[in-house]
Amino acid sequence: MASPDHQxxxxxxxxxxxxxxLKLAQQAxxxxxxxxxxxxxxxxxxxxxxxxxxxxxxxxxxxxxxxVFRPSPRQSDLMIVAGxxxxxxxxxVARLYEQMPAPKWVMAVGNCAISGGPFCYxxxxxxxxxxxxxxxxxxxxxxxxxxxxxFLEGLFQLQEKVTGRRWWPEPATKGGRR
Amino acid sequence: xxxxxxxxxxxxxxARPDRNRSGLLRDLYxxxxxxxxxxxxxxxxxxxxxxxxGLDTKDGILVSYHFDHFEKPGRIALRxxxxxxxxxxxxxxxxxxxxxxxxxxxxxFYGVVFEGNPNPTPxxxxxxxxxxxxxxxxxxxxxxxxxxxxxxxxxxxxxxxxFAPKDNTDAESKEAEA
Amino acid sequence: xxxxxSPEQISGDFYSRRFEQGPDEDTLILNMGPQHPSxxxxxxxxxALDGEYIxxxxxxxxxLHRMHEAMAEHRTYLGYLPNMGRVDYxxxxxxxxxxxxxxxxxxxxxxxxxxxxxxxxxxxxxRISSHLLWxxxxxxxxxxxxxxxxxxxxxxxILDLLQSVSGSRLTYSFLRPGGVAFDLPDTFLDEVxxxxxxxRARLPMYKALVxxxxxxxxxxxxxxxxxxxxxxxxxxxGPVVRGSGMAYDVRRxxxxxxxxxxxxxxxxxxxxxxxxxxxxxxxxxxxxxNILEQAVQAIPEGEHLIKGAxxxxxxxxVGETYxxxxxxxxxxxxHLVSDGSSTPYRCKLRAPxxxxxxxxAELAEGTLLADAVSILGSLDLVIPEIDR
Amino acid sequence: MxxxxxHLAITCFFLAGxxxxxxxxxxxxxxxxxxxxxxxxxPYECGMRPLGDAWIRFGVNYYIYALIFLAFEVDVLYLxxxxxxxHQLDMAAFLKVFLFLLVLALxxxxxxxxxxxxxxxxxxx
Numbered sequence: 001m002a003s004p005d006h007q008x009x010x011x012x013x014x015x016x017x018x019x020x021x022l023k024l025a026q027q028a029x030x031x032x033x034x035x036x037x038x039x040x041x042x043x044x045x046x047x048x049x050x051x052x053x054x055x056x057x058x059x060x061x062x063x064x065x066x067x068v069f070r071p072s073p074r075q076s077d078l079m080i081v082a083g084x085x086x087x088x089x090x091x092x093v094a095r096l097y098e099q100m101p102a103p104k105w106v107m108a109v110g111n112c113a114i115s116g117g118p119f120c121y122x123x124x125x126x127x128x129x130x131x132x133x134x135x136x137x138x139x140x141x142x143x144x145x146x147x148x149x150x151f152l153e154g155l156f157q158l159q160e161k162v163t164g165r166r167w168w169p170e171p172a173t174k175g176g177r178r
Numbered sequence: 179x180x181x182x183x184x185x186x187x188x189x190x191x192x193a194r195p196d197r198n199r200s201g202l203l204r205d206l207y208x209x210x211x212x213x214x215x216x217x218x219x220x221x222x223x224x225x226x227x228x229x230x231x232g233l234d235t236k237d238g239i240l241v242s243y244h245f246d247h248f249e250k251p252g253r254i255a256l257r258x259x260x261x262x263x264x265x266x267x268x269x270x271x272x273x274x275x276x277x278x279x280x281x282x283x284x285x286x287f288y289g290v291v292f293e294g295n296p297n298p299t300p301x302x303x304x305x306x307x308x309x310x311x312x313x314x315x316x317x318x319x320x321x322x323x324x325x326x327x328x329x330x331x332x333x334x335x336x337x338x339x340x341f342a343p344k345d346n347t348d349a350e351s352k353e354a355e356a
Numbered sequence: 357x358x359x360x361x362s363p364e365q366i367s368g369d370f371y372s373r374r375f376e377q378g379p380d381e382d383t384l385i386l387n388m389g390p391q392h393p394s395x396x397x398x399x400x401x402x403x404a405l406d407g408e409y410i411x412x413x414x415x416x417x418x419x420l421h422r423m424h425e426a427m428a429e430h431r432t433y434l435g436y437l438p439n440m441g442r443v444d445y446x447x448x449x450x451x452x453x454x455x456x457x458x459x460x461x462x463x464x465x466x467x468x469x470x471x472x473x474x475x476x477x478x479x480x481x482x483r484i485s486s487h488l489l490w491x492x493x494x495x496x497x498x499x500x501x502x503x504x505x506x507x508x509x510x511x512x513x514i515l516d517l518l519q520s521v522s523g524s525r526l527t528y529s530f531l532r533p534g535g536v537a538f539d540l541p542d543t544f545l546d547e548v549x550x551x552x553x554x555x556r557a558r559l560p561m562y563k564a565l566v567x568x569x570x571x572x573x574x575x576x577x578x579x580x581x582x583x584x585x586x587x588x589x590x591x592x593x594g595p596v597v598r599g600s601g602m603a604y605d606v607r608r609x610x611x612x613x614x615x616x617x618x619x620x621x622x623x624x625x626x627x628x629x630x631x632x633x634x635x636x637x638x639x640x641x642x643x644x645x646n647i648l649e650q651a652v653q654a655i656p657e658g659e660h661l662i663k664g665a666x667x668x669x670x671x672x673x674v675g676e677t678y679x680x681x682x683x684x685x686x687x688x689x690x691h692l693v694s695d696g697s698s699t700p701y702r703c704k705l706r707a708p709x710x711x712x713x714x715x716x717a718e719l720a721e722g723t724l725l726a727d728a729v730s731i732l733g734s735l736d737l738v739i740p741e742i743d744r
Numbered sequence: 745m746x747x748x749x750x751h752l753a754i755t756c757f758f759l760a761g762x763x764x765x766x767x768x769x770x771x772x773x774x775x776x777x778x779x780x781x782x783x784x785x786x787p788y789e790c791g792m793r794p795l796g797d798a799w800i801r802f803g804v805n806y807y808i809y810a811l812i813f814l815a816f817e818v819d820v821l822y823l824x825x826x827x828x829x830x831h832q833l834d835m836a837a838f839l840k841v842f843l844f845l846l847v848l849a850l851x852x853x854x855x856x857x858x859x860x861x862x863x864x865x866x867x868x869x
Contacts, residue, residue, distance in 0.1 A: 012782030020774040029775060041579050042391055044398055045420060046445040046527055049489070053515075053525075071393040072788055089303040089398055089419040092390055092791035096780030116507035119422050119439060122428045126423050145445075145526055146348070173340050199461055201610075201678035207376055226588045227711075233703035243704075244678065244691070251609035253678060270440045276590035276714045279417075287425070287503075293427070302418035305370035311426050312702075320695045332652050349369045366788045376795060384800050385794040398774060398791065409867055474755025578865055631797035722866045 008087070010134050011094035017143065027163075033077065033103065034159040034167075040076035041069045044083025047110035050145040051082045059148035064155055073100040074165070074178045078158070079135070082145075084112035084119060085128045097135050105152055105162070108132065109138045114140050182190075183219050188212050190258060190338035193328035203252035207330055210258050210267050213243070217270045220254065222243050227270075228253070230280035232288040234314045235323040237340055239265050239288050258289060259322070259340075269294035287312035365407050372417045375402045376423065376499070383411060390419045391512045394497040394729045397739030410728055421743040433459055434668045436700065441527035443705060444741035446486040448478045449518075450683040451741075452531040457612060457701075458679035458690040459533040462672050467664055471535030472738045473655040477548065478521060480644040484555070485514040486684035487637050494564060494634070496732035503566050510553070510558055517547055519684035529536050529641075534665030548652050552645050559641060567638060574630040577723070580731035591711035594686025595640065596735060598613060599633035601626040606682035611617060617654070621649050630734035633696070635738070647680075671698045685709050686738050707741040808860045812851065819848050 018026070043051050054061045061067050070076040074097045085093055097106065108131050111117030116129030131137060138161055139156035153171065160166045184192075191207040208216055218279065228244040243256040258267050269292035271278040281292040282301035289310040292298070300308045322340040331341065366371075368385070370743075376385045389400035400417035404412040424439050440455045441448040449718055453475055460467060478640070488511045492504030520541050522530035530537045565585045587597045597604055603622040607615040623639025625632030672694035682688045686708025693702040710736045720728045787794055826833075826841055855861070 005775050014781045015777070016778045016780055018775050018777050022775075025775055041393055045422075046442055048397065049445060049526055052489075052493075052504075053508060053512070056512075057505050058508070058512045070803055071391075074869050083397075084420060084422050086419060086421055088421065089390060089791075092419070095783045095786070095793075096391060096791045098777065098779070099786070102777040102779040105778065118442065119427070121427060123430070124423060125309055125426070126421050147525065186708070199464070200676060201461065201680070223415075226590070226593075227591045228687070228689060229591075229691070229704065229706040229710075231702075231706075233693055242691070246687075248597070248604045250610075253610075253680075255678075274589055274591065275437065276592075276711050276720070279710065279714045297414075300372060300418070302421040304418070312425070312429075313612050314429070320701065325693055325695055325701060327674070354464060361785075361787065365783075366794050366797050369793055372792070372795040381801050384798060384802070385795045387789050387794065400790070408863075428775050581866075611787040694822070724863070724865065724869055729867065 006132050006175045007092050008128055010071055011097040011129075013097075013136055019081065030163050033065065034162040036068075037078040037105070037155070037158065038068045038070050038076045039066055039078045039080045039107075040073050040096070040100070041071050042079060042081060044081070044085070045112065047082035047108075047113070047143075049146040050148055050159060051080060054148040054151045059152065061152065062158070062176070063156065064152065066155055073097075076088055076100060077103060078105050078107060080107045081113040081131045081135070081137075082109040084117070085131045085134065086126050087128060088126075092126050093131065094134050104156055105138045106135045107132070108137045108156060109141045109143075109151065109154065110146060111142060111144045114142060117144055119146055181221050184216055187219070188189045188217050189333060191333070192332045193330060194332055195327075195329035201253055202255050202331070204334070206255070207257045207259065210260065213256065213269050214270060214273070216256055217238070217243070217273050219266065221273050222227065224250075225254065227274040227276055227280070230277065230284055232312065232314065232317060233285050233325070234288065234292065234324060238262055238320040238322075238323060239290055239313075241265075241267055241284065243270075266292040267292055271295050273311060278345075286310070289293045290312065291328055362521045364662075366418045371400075371401050371414075373728075375412075375414050376404060382406065386613050388728075389391060390480075391603075394732060395739070396732075396737050399713070399737065399739050399742070401728075402727075405725065407734070408724050408726070410720050410725060413717045414727070415716055416484055417743050418740050419743065422740065424744045425703060426706060428700045430699065431586045432668055432698050433670055433672060433700065437531070437538050438527070440554075441524070441529045441742065442686075443744060444683065444685070444707070444709075445526050446489055446738055447482050447684040448526065448528040449475070449482040449531070450681050450688055452529060453479060453613075454690045455692075456531045456533050456686045457676050457681060457691040459666070459672065461679050462692055462694055463533065463666065463670075464673075464677055465534045465665065467535055467613075468659050468662055469614070469656050469657040470539075471660050471662075473651050474521075474536050474540060474660060475504070475531060475613055476615070476618070477648060477655070478518060478528070480647045481514050481548070483516055484641055484644045485511045485518075485640055488514075490520055490637065490684070490736045491562070491566075495572070496735075497564055497733045498572065500572075501564070503562075506558070506562070510555060513554070517544065517551065520547075528720060532661060532665055533670075535659070535661035537661070537696045539660040543653055545655070548648060552649055552652075555641075555645055559638075559690075562638070562651050567635070569657070573631065575726075575730050576624040576634055576734065577627070577629060579630040579723070580734055581602040581629050582715065584717060586715060586718065590715035592686070592708075592715055593711065594683065594708050594736075595636045596686065596712045598622065598624045598636045600628040606687050610680055612681065614651075618650050624709050630730050633634075633685060633734040651698050669698055671696060672700070680706070682706055685738065685741070686712060705744055707744060709735075709737050709742045713737055713742055769842055788799060805860055805863075812855060815848060819845070 055067055108114050113131045116127045119127040120129055125158050139154045139158045141150050156168050193205045195205045206345040212287045220279050224246050228246050232240050233240040238259045238261045238341055241258045245254045260267055267290055269281055281295050286300050286303045286308055328341055384405045386403045386405055387393040388403055400416040402414045405408050405613045424443055428436050440451040443451050488507040492507030495503040519525050522528040582600050584600045584602055587600050601624055603624045605622045620643045623636050625635050676693045678691045680687050689706030691704035695701040706737040720731055
């Protein structure tokens with residue numbers, strides 16, 4: 001019962017650079033983009049429920065501009081892969097990524113999207129072990145499912161990646177960061 | 179119990195299992211041709227199909243149909259043993275429409291061919307590669323008699339001898355006297 | 357120039373080509389899903405549309421097939437528990453209970469009474485949180501955004517309660533063969549006692565805000581007319597069959613745990629439509645609160661896990677068993693076969709959503725596309741339990 | 745023709761309109777990166793490749809809705825000049841306009857009787 005080596009098709013990621021490339025304009029635009037990231041509702045499994053919880057009143061992703069969950073890839077610029085990517089849905093994930101307008105980012109939420117998570121065992125035949133085999137992933141949010149706070153931290157780090165600067169206070173953990 | 183439900187249907191083996199251990203009220207082993215008439219009887223008696231589950235044993239693939247009743251709860255299991263190389267079982271999808279999906283799932287996982295299924299395409303596995311993943315490696319298969327203890331044998335066809343040698347010495351002695 | 361799409365771009369895929377031989381002039385073949393806001397995950401339905409009316413529908417499954425049953429043959433009996441929390445993450449306690457009950461039946465393991473009551477309390481709390489999420493998501497599908505905010509507001513209270521017992525918010529795996537893994541924190545019972553009146557005060561507001569809303573009435577009444585006979589042909593159970601007048605509940609039909617000692621009714625409706633299924637689930641919210649009230653009073657002291665409960669390397673006795681539990685969506689069944697080793701020989705999971713969804717093709721024939729969304733919402737689908 | 749404040753206001757509004765409309769389009773065309781290739785050009789249908797295109801013949805009901813819309817569009821067209829001088833006119837003008845609207849409303853009644861507005865909840869093939 002060896003797992004067949006699935007030929008996983010990865011998404012096309014070519015992008016043309018902007019015609020007018022002014023550094024200042026790009027920085028200003030990046031700040032606007034990071035403050036209004038519109039995620040695409042692409043909830044696959046358990047992490048989708050935590051994605052909904054993040055959108056609701058208690059954890060309230062609206063404070064950071066990302067509460068507009070667009071169902072269609074045409075109007076979204078952040079693809080949150082929240083759940084297990086199986087071989088049957090891998091071409092769909094690649095196609096949805098290709099159908100998103102630039103600039104676009106990908107956030108792999110949950111161990112399934114990062115590395116196949118709890119469904120990796122020798123001889124497994126149906127799970128793509130990590131969505132980064134298909135898409136270029138910008139932010140990994142570990143957890144099974146990750147807590148909504150981890151979701152928000154992932155969003156903050158994406159904003160830091162887009163603008164080069166962190167906009168929100170650090171979480172008060174003992175270790176802190178860097 | 180209404181014993182006449184299966185009157186006249188060729189039964190390989192009928193047993194009255196220990197209910198609070200196996201959860202079954204009645205347990206019948208039938209030949210493939212006996213499934214459709216038996217299921218028609220159950221349909222007429224108001225039963226509904228719970229699920230169809232497969233079991234890969236050394237003596238072949240055991241297909242178990244579980245039925246239950248809304249008003250008179252009591253689970254009835256019908257079982258068919260089909261050989262590994264050509265597992266063919268007549269389909270009951272035009273009696274219980276819900277069975278179509280259960281049968282397609284079984285043909286995905288075990289490769290059992292249900293003749294007469296209105297839509298025999300793969301259900302859960304990707305359409306391009308159906309790999310019958312639930313079939314066990316030859317070495318790890320266990321024979322039917324070692325797996326299932328049918329409980330007190332009510333009636334047994336001598337050819338169906340999987341349960342005969344070990345645990346029903348009393349049944350044999352009864353046969354010897356009769 | 358009619359359009360600039362190359363034929364290769366509109367050539368469909370294996371399932372849609374099989375669904376419709378050649379696309380003709382009159383019917384539009386449309387894929388609803390797998391990425392669709394109202395299919396709650398990755399269910400795909402191919403529709404043949406004549407204008408807004410659905411001529412033919414065919415659900416296509418498998419987009420979230422996570423090999424739960426194949427994994428059972430690679431895990432020990434205790435190692436397989438986390439899978440149970442992920443088969444149906446909205447009512448994970450019921451799935452835990454179904455699997456653990458099957459293992460207990462197989463191994464003949466006793467469960468102390470306190471553990472039985474802990475299971476009832478957490479299972480009913482989880483049922484309320486599952487119905488709340490269904491209620492919010494159903495209204496979201498019908499276009500109302502406010503109810504899901506209220507629903508999640510109450511749901512977060514339950515998640516905190518269950519997190520204090522089990523440690524996780526959603527995918528619980530704290531039940532063990534022979535009881536539960538941890539005892540209740542000492543403030544838990546008081547918090548549940550405080551939660552019950554709070555929730556009872558919220559239900560009339562839900563009724564006024566949504567149930568009596570004429571828009572919802574028009575979107576749900578006479579939609580998805582499901583006669584009892586059709587339920588039986590497809591094997592539908594749970595609120596779907598109770599919405600068609602049959603009071604079938606596994607907690608009464610095949611009693612398990614301490615449910616026989618608790619009094620609660622089984623709400624049913626005879627209207628057989630989406631509104632009937634809706635009212636059944638809203639009625640179940642009240643019944644869950646009744647059960648919680650009785651269980652919180654009657655919970656005895658004692659151990660929460662039996663002495664000599666199975667260790668990770670535990671070997672189950674040879675045999676086969678089938679154990680059914682009433683989940684939020686219907687009858688959850690686990691068919692467990694053991695060959696005496698420490699890993700299950702075969703573990704078949706009977707998911708209620710699988711049978712409840714199989715009647716959608718016949719139910720949605722000839723209806724409006726907007727009503728098909730309402731029918732899907734009223735069936736309360738969770739796709740991972742359907743694809744397993 | 746003397747330029748009055750009115751003309752200035754109109755041109756300002758017009759320019760603002762053009763800038764608000766074309767500004768983001770031109771801005772995003774120049775400043776934003778563009779993705780290319782793959783299935784970007786394919787119609788988005790829930791992540792699947794569509795079967796057949798959407799240029800099909802569909803129910804006549806929708807066509808009649810367009811007709812009714814057109815009828816009332818023209819109706820508003822005629823009402824515009826009337827509304828400009830309406831404050832100087834007398835009761836007779838009111839009756840004429842009322843009659844005009846009444847005749848148009850008959851179209852609705854006709855379609856209503858023909859059952860265009862009744863959408864059955866479920867149809868059998």
